[in-house]
Amino acid sequence: MADQATPQEETVATYIPFAELCGFLEKVQRKQGSDNKKAIFKSFLEKWRECHTQLHKNNPNVKDSFFPAMRLILPQLERERMAYGIKEHTLAKLYIEILGLAKESTDAKKLLNYRAPTAKQEAGDFASVAYFVLRNRCPEKGSLTIKEVNDCLDAVALNNAAKKKDVVKKNLMHLLRNTSAIEQKWLIRMIMKEMKVGISQASIFAVFHSDAEDFFNVTNSLSKVCTDLADPKARLNDIAISLFSPFSPMLGMRANTNQVERHMEHKPFYIETKLDGERIQLHKDGDKFKYFSRRSHDYSSSFGESPLSGSLTPFIANCFKSDVQNCILDGEMCAYNTKTDSLISKGENFDVKALRDEEGIQVCYCVFDILMFNGEKLANRPVRERLTYLKKVFHPVPGRFQIVEQKQASTKSEVVDALNEAIDLHEEGIIIKHPDSTYRPDKRKGSGWLKIKPEYIDNLMDELDLLIVGGYFGKGSRAQMISHFMLAVAIPPREGQHPTVFQSFTKIGSGYSLKELHEYNQKLAEHWRPYKKENPPKFLQCTKEKPELYLDPSKSFIVQIKAAEINSSNAYKTGCTLRFPRLEKVRDDKEWHQCMTTEELDNLREASQGKLAARHAGMNDEGDESPKKKRVVSRANRPVAVAARFRGVDSSEVQKVSEILADKEICVVNGPPGKTKPELEKIVIELGGQIVQNPGQETLCVLADKVSLKLRNVIKSDVYDVVKASWLLECKENERYMPWLPSHMIHTSPDTKAKFAEDFDRYGDSFTQDVDPEKLKEVFQKVDSDNNEEVTPEAMAELEMKYFPQESPLGLFRLCKVYMDSCLVIGDQSTKIKDCSLDLVALEMRFYGAVTVATLEDDVTHVVLDSRDLSRVPEYRNIGRTCRTKFHVVTSDWAKDSIEAGRMKAERQYGASLPTV
Structure with a gap:
C-alpha cells in the first residue's frame, strides 16, 4: 500500500499503488482459462473491499467505490472521461523526447515503426514494443497510486478537449517518468482503450456483481454501477427504481x-x-x-x-x-x-x-x-x-x-x-x-x-414502416412545397448499431391532406439538401429514380404505408416497388433507425408472393423470433443444377451464319409449341446476336410466346419490350432484320410505345404503309378485343395515379370493394330497410370509386354498418377469420369522414369501439 494520505483525501484509490493494479492485470493476461482469470480478479476485488472496510473503521466519512479501478480495467466503457486524442505515434515521440533517444537510434526506430513484427512482441502492439524499449531504463516499481493516475488521465482528457497541448504533454510526462516498464505497458493500453487482457467485459461485470451488466445497460455509467452495486447483496430491481428518478422500463x-x-x-x-x-x-x-x-x-x-x-x-x-x-x-x-x-x-x-x-x-x-x-x-x-x-x-x-x-x-x-x-x-x-x-x-x-x-407472422400484415429519405417539388395547389416523398428501407447493420446505408424503394404522394403536408414540410424544412447526381449522398443508394432533394436519415421520420402489392422494378435500388402506396400514419413511436430492412422486405415479398393483404392468424402460422434469422431447412445432398428447360444453349457449339442481329442482346424466356428456349437462343446466336438469361441495361428485348411468372414481373417493371418469338422466326425466314410492328409485341416499353404512336393508330394500323389481308384481319381483331375489354378498378387507379398524382378527387375509394349491411334486426327478424341511410352512403362511395356488392364475397375490403344496429359485428368478424383476406368492419361515419377529409381515414378509429366476439 502507498503512504498515508490526509484524512480529507482518504479513499481506497489513494492507498492502492497503480503497480498493484498492473500486477493483477499481468497475472490475468498470463493465466489460461476464463475461470482462472475470474478467480484472480475476484481476489483483487476482495482485497479492495477489505481495504475499504479498514478505512471506514478509522474514518466513517470515507465514501468510496471500485470505480477508480474499474474505469482503468474497462477503459472502453468509461463514458465519464472524454477522449484523450493521443495516438501511438504521439506517444512514441514523447518517449523519444523523455528518454533522450537519438531519432536514428535502434530504439527510436522501434517505437516509430512499432507495426513491424519482431520475435518478442505482437505485430502492431505499441504497448509491447514500448515495454521492451523501457524495461532497462525505468525503475522496477512506480510511485503513483491509482488515484494519481486517474487524476493525470482526467487532466489529459480535459486539456485535450480545451486544446491545451502543453498541459497535456506535462501530465503525460509525469505519468511516464513515475511508472515502471510494466506499468507503462498497461497505461498505454488504457490510453488506447485496448486492454488485450483475455477476460471479457461480461466476466468482469459478473464477478463484480450479478446485476452489473444489466445495470450498466440501463444507465450506461460505470460510476453508477460501481457506486450503486458496491454491496454484492443489493438487487438491480430495487436500485434502479426510485421515486422521481426515471428508469428504463422492462420490455417484451x-x-x-x-x-x-x-x-x-x-x-x-x-x-x-x-x-x-x-x-x-x-x-x-x-x-x-x-x-x-x-x-x-x-x-x-x-x-x-x-x-x-x-x-x-x-x-x-x-x-x-x-x-x-x-x-x-x-x-x-x-x-x-x-x-x-x-x-x-x-x-x-x-x-x-x-x-x-x-x-x-x-x-x-x-x-x-x-x-x-x-x-x-x-x-x-x-x-x-x-x-x-x-x-x-x-x-x-x-x-x-x-x-x-x-x-x-x-x-x-x-x-x-x-x-x-x-x-x-x-x-x-x-x-x-x-x-x-x-x-x-x-x-x-x-x-x-x-x-x-x-x-x-408471415404474410399477416399489409403495412410497411418506411423512412422518408427524399423529396419532390409539387405543382398546382402543392406548389412551393415538397409534395411527394421518396421512401427507403435500411440495409441491416451490425448488431447493436444503427443502419448507415438505405436503398430507395418507392415514391409516395397520397394518403395525407394539404394541412398534413404543410406539417410534414415544416418538420423537415431545415433538413432538406439538393440531390446532386454527380455527387449523391453516401447513405442513399438509388438507380433510375432519384429525388430532387434528400435529407439525413437521423433528421427524418418513419411513415406507415399501405399498398396493394410489391412489383418488380429496376427504377429503385431494392429491385421492386409498391403498387398503389398510401400513407397510413406517421410512426412517432419509432426512431428513424427502426424502419423496415432489406432483409425483412425480401422475407415479406417471398412469403406474400408480392400480394399485400392483411389476414387473420391461424394455428399453423409461423414467424421468426428474430427478424435477422432465417429458418434453416435440411435438404438432401444432391448436385446443384438448373432445370433443363431453364438452361441456356451452349454457344460454343453454334455456328454464326449472318450479322442480322449483330451487337444485339436478347433474353429468351420461352418459345412457341415446337420451338424450345434453347432452340430459339441458337437462332439468335446464328444471326449474330448475344444471349442473356436475365435482361439488363443493354438488352434489346425479351423474347417469349406465353406469359409466365418471370415474364409477368418483367412486364410489371415496364422497362423492356417483350416481343413474340414469331418475330425472330420472321427475321430468319426473310434473312433480314424485321422492324417491330404492334402485332409483334406482348408488352411495349414507354419509348417504343411513343414511337409506335407516330406510325400506327391504337389498333396497329400503319399511317404510311399499305395493309395486306392478314394484317387487316389482325387490326379488326384488336378493335373487337379492345371494345370488349373491361376496365378494372386497378386500371382506373393506375390512370388516376398517372394524371392525378396528388390523389384523384373522384378515386378516393377506387380500390375498395364494399358490402353494405342494409338490414335491421328486430327481435329474431332481419329485414331489408327501404330508403336505408346506407343506400345513400353506398351511392356516395360508388361516386368516389368504390365497388359495392350484394353478397359478402371473399375479396371484400370493407363491411359498412349503420351505427344504429351493430348486432352483427361479432358475426362479421367470425366470418372474416375464415376469409382469404381480412376485411374492415366500420360504421358509415368512416366513409362520410373520409369524403369530407378528401383522403381515406384510418379504419381503426371507426371499428375499435364496435362489439367484439
Missing part, C-alpha cells in the same frame, strides 16, 4: 404464437392488449406528480406536476385511494375518443403530449404495472402479486385512468384468438406475461414478457 421479447407455450413453461399466463400510445411511468408522492417517457424524458409539464396543472393530473389526482401516499406506475399514455368511447392510435395525426381535451379527444393513462406502493418497492415481486397491489391504488375512470385488462390463458389457440381480436380492433398486437416474472428494467430477452405483433 418479440415472439410468434408457436413459441408462447414453451416460453411460458407450459403454465398458465396473462394476455394483455399492446396499446398504441406512449410508454410512460407515473411517479406520485402526495400532490407531486412526475411523468417520464421510455427514454427518461420528463413530460411532467405536459401532463401536470400538481392537481392544478397539465392535461391529465387534474382529472386523476382525486382517483387515488385515501391511504396511498406515494407510488410508481408503469403504463401507456393514450388518446381517448369520447364520441366513440375508444382509444385512438397515436398515429392519427396528434401528439398525446400536446393534447388539451379538444374535439372529443382527451388524454387517458392506461396502467399495467406498479413498481412502488407507499415506499415499498415491488419490482422483485411476481407480476401476479403486483397486479393485486395495482387494484389497491386508484379507482379507475373510463377514458381517463384505466387498468389494462389481463386475461388468463394457457394454450396457443387462446393466443391466436387474442391476436385476431387485436387485429380486428386494429391494435398493435398482444403482450404475454409469465405470472412469476419480476420487473427487470431494460430487460427484454428472457424477461418473462413476450410481445406478438401481426407483422411478426
Whole structure:
C-alpha cells in the first residue's frame, strides 16, 4: 500500500499503488482459462473491499467505490472521461523526447515503426514494443497510486478537449517518468482503450456483481454501477427504481404464437392488449406528480406536476385511494375518443403530449404495472402479486385512468384468438406475461414478457414502416412545397448499431391532406439538401429514380404505408416497388433507425408472393423470433443444377451464319409449341446476336410466346419490350432484320410505345404503309378485343395515379370493394330497410370509386354498418377469420369522414369501439 494520505483525501484509490493494479492485470493476461482469470480478479476485488472496510473503521466519512479501478480495467466503457486524442505515434515521440533517444537510434526506430513484427512482441502492439524499449531504463516499481493516475488521465482528457497541448504533454510526462516498464505497458493500453487482457467485459461485470451488466445497460455509467452495486447483496430491481428518478422500463421479447407455450413453461399466463400510445411511468408522492417517457424524458409539464396543472393530473389526482401516499406506475399514455368511447392510435395525426381535451379527444393513462406502493418497492415481486397491489391504488375512470385488462390463458389457440381480436380492433398486437416474472428494467430477452405483433407472422400484415429519405417539388395547389416523398428501407447493420446505408424503394404522394403536408414540410424544412447526381449522398443508394432533394436519415421520420402489392422494378435500388402506396400514419413511436430492412422486405415479398393483404392468424402460422434469422431447412445432398428447360444453349457449339442481329442482346424466356428456349437462343446466336438469361441495361428485348411468372414481373417493371418469338422466326425466314410492328409485341416499353404512336393508330394500323389481308384481319381483331375489354378498378387507379398524382378527387375509394349491411334486426327478424341511410352512403362511395356488392364475397375490403344496429359485428368478424383476406368492419361515419377529409381515414378509429366476439 502507498503512504498515508490526509484524512480529507482518504479513499481506497489513494492507498492502492497503480503497480498493484498492473500486477493483477499481468497475472490475468498470463493465466489460461476464463475461470482462472475470474478467480484472480475476484481476489483483487476482495482485497479492495477489505481495504475499504479498514478505512471506514478509522474514518466513517470515507465514501468510496471500485470505480477508480474499474474505469482503468474497462477503459472502453468509461463514458465519464472524454477522449484523450493521443495516438501511438504521439506517444512514441514523447518517449523519444523523455528518454533522450537519438531519432536514428535502434530504439527510436522501434517505437516509430512499432507495426513491424519482431520475435518478442505482437505485430502492431505499441504497448509491447514500448515495454521492451523501457524495461532497462525505468525503475522496477512506480510511485503513483491509482488515484494519481486517474487524476493525470482526467487532466489529459480535459486539456485535450480545451486544446491545451502543453498541459497535456506535462501530465503525460509525469505519468511516464513515475511508472515502471510494466506499468507503462498497461497505461498505454488504457490510453488506447485496448486492454488485450483475455477476460471479457461480461466476466468482469459478473464477478463484480450479478446485476452489473444489466445495470450498466440501463444507465450506461460505470460510476453508477460501481457506486450503486458496491454491496454484492443489493438487487438491480430495487436500485434502479426510485421515486422521481426515471428508469428504463422492462420490455417484451418479440415472439410468434408457436413459441408462447414453451416460453411460458407450459403454465398458465396473462394476455394483455399492446396499446398504441406512449410508454410512460407515473411517479406520485402526495400532490407531486412526475411523468417520464421510455427514454427518461420528463413530460411532467405536459401532463401536470400538481392537481392544478397539465392535461391529465387534474382529472386523476382525486382517483387515488385515501391511504396511498406515494407510488410508481408503469403504463401507456393514450388518446381517448369520447364520441366513440375508444382509444385512438397515436398515429392519427396528434401528439398525446400536446393534447388539451379538444374535439372529443382527451388524454387517458392506461396502467399495467406498479413498481412502488407507499415506499415499498415491488419490482422483485411476481407480476401476479403486483397486479393485486395495482387494484389497491386508484379507482379507475373510463377514458381517463384505466387498468389494462389481463386475461388468463394457457394454450396457443387462446393466443391466436387474442391476436385476431387485436387485429380486428386494429391494435398493435398482444403482450404475454409469465405470472412469476419480476420487473427487470431494460430487460427484454428472457424477461418473462413476450410481445406478438401481426407483422411478426408471415404474410399477416399489409403495412410497411418506411423512412422518408427524399423529396419532390409539387405543382398546382402543392406548389412551393415538397409534395411527394421518396421512401427507403435500411440495409441491416451490425448488431447493436444503427443502419448507415438505405436503398430507395418507392415514391409516395397520397394518403395525407394539404394541412398534413404543410406539417410534414415544416418538420423537415431545415433538413432538406439538393440531390446532386454527380455527387449523391453516401447513405442513399438509388438507380433510375432519384429525388430532387434528400435529407439525413437521423433528421427524418418513419411513415406507415399501405399498398396493394410489391412489383418488380429496376427504377429503385431494392429491385421492386409498391403498387398503389398510401400513407397510413406517421410512426412517432419509432426512431428513424427502426424502419423496415432489406432483409425483412425480401422475407415479406417471398412469403406474400408480392400480394399485400392483411389476414387473420391461424394455428399453423409461423414467424421468426428474430427478424435477422432465417429458418434453416435440411435438404438432401444432391448436385446443384438448373432445370433443363431453364438452361441456356451452349454457344460454343453454334455456328454464326449472318450479322442480322449483330451487337444485339436478347433474353429468351420461352418459345412457341415446337420451338424450345434453347432452340430459339441458337437462332439468335446464328444471326449474330448475344444471349442473356436475365435482361439488363443493354438488352434489346425479351423474347417469349406465353406469359409466365418471370415474364409477368418483367412486364410489371415496364422497362423492356417483350416481343413474340414469331418475330425472330420472321427475321430468319426473310434473312433480314424485321422492324417491330404492334402485332409483334406482348408488352411495349414507354419509348417504343411513343414511337409506335407516330406510325400506327391504337389498333396497329400503319399511317404510311399499305395493309395486306392478314394484317387487316389482325387490326379488326384488336378493335373487337379492345371494345370488349373491361376496365378494372386497378386500371382506373393506375390512370388516376398517372394524371392525378396528388390523389384523384373522384378515386378516393377506387380500390375498395364494399358490402353494405342494409338490414335491421328486430327481435329474431332481419329485414331489408327501404330508403336505408346506407343506400345513400353506398351511392356516395360508388361516386368516389368504390365497388359495392350484394353478397359478402371473399375479396371484400370493407363491411359498412349503420351505427344504429351493430348486432352483427361479432358475426362479421367470425366470418372474416375464415376469409382469404381480412376485411374492415366500420360504421358509415368512416366513409362520410373520409369524403369530407378528401383522403381515406384510418379504419381503426371507426371499428375499435364496435362489439367484439
